[in-house]
Amino acid sequence: MVRRIGLTGGIGSGKSTVAGLLVAQGAVLVDTDAIARSIAQAGGIAMPALEAAFGRSVIAADGGLDRAAMRQIVFADADAKRRLESVLHPLIGTETQRQAAAAGEDAVVVFDVPLLVESGRWRAIVDRVLVVDATEATQRKRVVARSGWTPEAVDAVIAQQAPRRLRRAAADAVIFNESMTLAELETEVRGLWKQWAAATTR
Known part of the structure; x- marks a missing residue:
């Protein structure tokens, strides 16, 4: 049974939005950031x-x-x-x-951990790892738009985080949040919740 989900993704990937959608499905969120x-x-x-x-x-x-x-x-x-x-x-x-x-x-607990892959210890703590992914160009565009950071500042953060390939390799499931609408993202999260967690929350 899935009761502990590790959620991660690079800056600007949409991880926080996915966290909110999981909470809407019934998860309890523990946000390390x-x-x-x-x-x-x-x-x-x-x-x-x-x-x-x-x-x-x-x-x-x-x-x-x-x-x-x-x-x-x-x-x-x-x-x-x-x-x-x-x-x-x-x-x-x-x-x-x-x-x-x-x-x-x-409870089904979702641990929102930006550096889940980098830390190396979370795989033993959670039952599943969910990665929210997007291209670096999209990450950069989103963060600049929402925060006013310079592209160089965003790139510096991206460089400090695990490469996308390593995050994807560590995942049990990947949501590629590149051009999804919110409704499409919600559908994806709901399907994953049904697969992983719904049986544990009846």
Whole structure:
């Protein structure tokens, strides 16, 4: 029975939209990126350690993490990226486990994990891996349109993520969200839910 689904995809692939459609089908969502943001906001439990590791330069005016400043640092320095992960990952892991346990044993839990393939540990945690895929050109276009980032900034994020071929190779199912309408995407998600999860939620 499928009760734990790992959801991943590159930036701009439409992964968050698919997550919302799975929730509409009855899944409980555990969003690791949302957890990362919450623990690094003003008053978040990660902030003292982040300030100790990186100094005041990564602290925004409101007391939370200046994500743009942090992004520039880790893109330029692999050691800084490792230090950031050493602070965030244990805290994210603890909160992820708490939310999954709170969902209950009968729930179908979708773990939205942008770096699922890169981390290497999720395959043993989830029953199925769902990858939302799109070409890099489409990823770039979507992120520039929604966020105002430069194409170069988007490319820097894409370069930090696993190549598409590796994500697809790790998948039990792939949704190629290149030119789908929302209705078509919803139909695809509903079909996958019926195949994987409907029998467990009756």
